[in-house]
Amino acid sequence: MARELRVGLIGCGQHALMYLLPALHYSPIHLVSVCDTNAERRQRVKRQFGAEADFEGIGAMLRGPQLDAVIACGPPDLHRAAAIAAMDAGLNVFVEKPPANDLAGALQIAEAARANDRHCMVGFMKRFALRYQQAREIAQSRSFGKTTHVSIKYAHWNCPDLRWMLVFMTIHVVDLMRFFAGELKRITFERGEAAGQYTFAIQAVAHSGTLLSLVTSSQEPRVKEHCEITGEGEVVIVRNVIELEYHRRVSPTRLFTSDLHDVQLLRPDFAIPNPEQNTLFLQGYAGEIQEFANACLENRAPSVTIDDGVQAMRLVELLAGNKSGTFELTE
Amino acid sequence: MARELRVGLIGCGQHALMYLLPALHYSPIHLVSVCDTNAERRQRVKRQFGAEADFEGIGAMLRGPQLDAVIACGPPDLHRAAAIAAMDAGLNVFVEKPPANDLAGALQIAEAARANDRHCMVGFMKRFALRYQQAREIAQSRSFGKTTHVSIKYAHWNCPDLRWMLVFMTIHVVDLMRFFAGELKRITFERGEAAGQYTFAIQAVAHSGTLLSLVTSSQEPRVKEHCEITGEGEVVIVRNVIELEYHRRVSPTRLFTSDLHDVQLLRPDFAIPNPEQNTLFLQGYAGEIQEFANACLENRAPSVTIDDGVQAMRLVELLAGNKSGTFELTE
Amino acid sequence: MARELRVGLIGCGQHALMYLLPALHYSPIHLVSVCDTNAERRQRVKRQFGAEADFEGIGAMLRGPQLDAVIACGPPDLHRAAAIAAMDAGLNVFVEKPPANDLAGALQIAEAARANDRHCMVGFMKRFALRYQQAREIAQSRSFGKTTHVSIKYAHWNCPDLRWMLVFMTIHVVDLMRFFAGELKRITFERGEAAGQYTFAIQAVAHSGTLLSLVTSSQEPRVKEHCEITGEGEVVIVRNVIELEYHRRVSPTRLFTSDLHDVQLLRPDFAIPNPEQNTLFLQGYAGEIQEFANACLENRAPSVTIDDGVQAMRLVELLAGNKSGTFELTE
Amino acid sequence: MARELRVGLIGCGQHALMYLLPALHYSPIHLVSVCDTNAERRQRVKRQFGAEADFEGIGAMLRGPQLDAVIACGPPDLHRAAAIAAMDAGLNVFVEKPPANDLAGALQIAEAARANDRHCMVGFMKRFALRYQQAREIAQSRSFGKTTHVSIKYAHWNCPDLRWMLVFMTIHVVDLMRFFAGELKRITFERGEAAGQYTFAIQAVAHSGTLLSLVTSSQEPRVKEHCEITGEGEVVIVRNVIELEYHRRVSPTRLFTSDLHDVQLLRPDFAIPNPEQNTLFLQGYAGEIQEFANACLENRAPSVTIDDGVQAMRLVELLAGNKSGTFELTE
16 A cells, blocks of 8 residues: 555634545545544544544644644634644644734745745645646746736625635635736735625736736625636636637637637536546646645655745735835745 | 434445545435455545445355445446345335346335335435426426427447447437436337447427427447426526536517527536535436435435336347337336 | 629518628628618618618519529528528528428428528528537547537527427527537427426437537526537537537546646637627637638538528427427437 | 618737627627828728728818818837827727827826817726626625725736837736726835846736736737736626626634625526627727717716826836836826
8 A cells, every 4th residue: 555644734713624524535645643622523534534642732642643744724813723733843834724813924934844844835725726727837837928918806785894714715816827927026905895705806026927817806696716828829718617619829810710720728627527527626626735744754845835835824814004105025 | 413324335435435435525414334255445435434344245245234225336246245145134226327237137126125125225316416407497497398209319428339328328318318208109220330339319208298309429429418308488408417508488579689688697606615516426326326315314215216227128038139129118 | 892692581580680691791791782572671781781782572573683692581480481482592501590390391491492492591590699609620630539419598588489499599509509509319308387487408419429418497596508528538618609619638636636638618708899709700600601601602511501500490380299209210 | 760870990910800899789889981101901991890981091081071080009109199190080989909109198198188179088997897897897896895905916928018018908907906006105116127028027006996916018928918806805706808807795703614696607508609708898899989979969078098008108208207206106
């Protein structure tokens, strides 16, 4: 049997139960310990997912059966505390996003990673969503040309307050900007408010020259995510994380007719069970856990780390602290 | 803690691993025992899903830790053997479809159910697919009127042979005809063959008067499932199990204009994790397991039983044994 | 200036005004005369479309300024009368569908065409709809293989009575069956009725071996047309006459993954005016008029003639005269 | 017969032939004269659309048969010259967009309108596109709340140069911003360039408080137009001018389930000829000509005037003259 990563889970709530724990089954992971202050929750997870031991506290778990890595999923400050404790104990760690309550917390984790020479992966699962992976692959192909523009609209239901919206929702797409366009150089935004709900119109220029337009709003009744990446004469569109449409370059003399090769579609076949239509793969949960397991087993940094978490929190703080303006970003 | 059904699983292969076992977590089920001739497979499942014991044979499992019910998932004849053994041991049983290799096998299960006064549920998960449940609810609403027509097209990739196509693929939609229209009275079909692959054009009349048109083919490159239920002036459409469109009655004097209430849409919001877009719910795996658990705990027959399995196998035999013709069906 | 066909129009009602007359502008046609019993209608058309003369009666128009051909658009019996009169006068003629009230009328036209050695084109415009033309081209390509199945669902609002439904609506798709599959050999159907509205479940076998499934119903609130043509491992889908999806053959060993070449899409770009999204081209009006003009100017039979009209009316009579049954068709 | 507007057309090229002239038939308009420097073109239009007279020059046409109004469609400077000449001659005028080559030209027209007390309508046909009319109606309904955000992406094929892109393409959506959000207060944009093609990321704040995000690019292979208007808890989406989706407010406690009333769809029924799927109505050509005719007959200003043309040209100049920046707009 191939080597498996021995993992301890901190936080046995609904989110772990529905998304992270089922994703473990697609990865070379052995769930050894579970930890939660609520005994019923941790014992349920222990039994349903076959863990060997359960603990009330992080310290006890880290002193328990030997682990290679920790996965933490709970309130943001738990992520911070768990990540630091795990790395101080010499383990790699995966934390759900946001990595901490604020930028300061994220920086503490980054410091702990450096000090202990350990890796902290942050759960930006959208980077591992099947369609976004495919979109980026297309965007990096020769025929696509330079990425000239990235457009993201992410809208959703009402949020309790501005900070909640930013750290739990907006953070996803703030990270996607860097995923598709690289480091940002300048950002401009306008924030609107109506009845306690917020709208952000954001645009940015990346060091690569790519322009970005991002809209995020808590004024919509449903969660909707639309992403378009434009190259030079080509565009790839991802709708709601599941459907990808690729419009290929056409001859400049053929404006008004179309042929079969112009538009290509990737769409899951939901009428048959298979990984390509499994929500865990479509939304990226399976992929991020696989990346974490593989990176740990291969002794390398995962493709998303706390440094990405720090950059995302830096943008979150900017959006939280200003109503509008243009900001030059320095790394 | 609410009462849980103590379940033994027979068959620990890929399908159980990916679809039935994850669905257990949404039901009041305690996985007690697992059984598979392959030790590595059964031990993997035992560990990952926290079962108490594992067995190589069905008999041993039935003599092991006390069970309330059995779930069987493997080759068709295993379904038959497991169902009969479990019911003979006084347990209710859930079998994946097809319930057996042939009609004779299905009838043996039905006989065992009657003899032991136990229930055998057959895994026609499409009946529990979220959109089909919603479609049937709409079709039974007052404004919909009588169901005048049911149209199903189910097409997919090449199959090894005719019987394989019928028992593993066609059986799903053969069952859906009865789900949406009730018992069939007369069926007519034409079977086509090209390069060893088959096409069926099927139409039927139900006792209710509903007409049905069913097309199934193994000549398509992707699995595609399209279903339309027409009432009197209304229609509900389900595309690939995930998207539902409901066209409401309009005034007969308003043929050429449309208003906002005419067409309504149900579509999962894939950009946010939640049960309504979870593949297990969309495809019906979660729902069928919930129904089985609840029926057992409530001491009632589940909504789909081996009698439905027998009817489906009867139609399968008809399609397998004739090239074309019109057949009156008697119950 | 290229040679133009000198045309007289019989019937200046709404349908001619909105669909046939605008389509003339895309063809080498000179509208010379217009004819209608209603003076206001014919004079409005004469002025708006620049005809030279207007007439109350067919005979007068045929004796007026010299014509090469006649286009007739009105009640079905007008089509018959106008077609016969025009051909007796030595002119080719285009009639809107249905060509006549019944099969007998269509046969009279066919007889007049033979006797006068003139052509009568019937306005089965769907054959010229851009997407259906493209679908047929794909279906005739080498990679598509044999056409194994044709599936058409055409549903619409309530109709005044059965015959009205058949001659004004159903006739379109009855003709499409032959367009996509060639001559039919055997047809089976079931007719349902509820509250004075009708549903037909129809299946057929063509001489080519292609199976066909057709559903038509007047029990839906909107007009909906869905067509799928399956080959050997490929399928082409046309939705509502405007969107074409082509699913290409995949390797039989690649069932559960997809790549960019699997699905290709043709969809009009409605955000810019051009012929590919013009309703007249999408629905086939421009194409049928072009075909008529070109055939006349080239002294050849158009691709759709009264013989197709006769075949369509033969099927209409079969559907009108029987509630259900299987019928062998002889040419 | 109802009163008709006596109109002279200046410019008989392809665009007039395909879009404006067919739209006349849906309006109370009598085409009296046509004018074009090319004799073949003007005579073709004269004959096909039944005009009484044709002229080589504008002056001659204005001195010819009596007119109520003029429609001009040609190069931008022709619009300017024709508009001024027509209004100086006491006539109202409709000009295709752009109204002139530059802002100065548009201001000359505005001045001529004021001096002669005549109306110049500018052909911003998108304002009359059926779906945009419906979207605005929804956005003004009580349940929609305040318009919090307007998002428009308009992307298309390569353009000859920056100014061409701005005056022929971008101008459409620059005008739509004001149509949906009212007067703009502040605008920020970034312009990108790659291989001679341009991308604009634009955001704006309206006096009403509405935020706007606009993306326009000549780096795509197809013309694509996507528009979303967000209120307070509701959103209306228009795709490619033809499909409208309205997401209604849901209870804040119902985040993860959906019901039939949540999403409503307006989509043309292309399978049947009728005005709601006619390209001229979908794209707004019929509507703008109707508005012009009605406004002239009712002696009132049309709903879009040269003042809107001036505002649009002002934004065009801003986009042409700066690479990026934030600009306060004063009326």
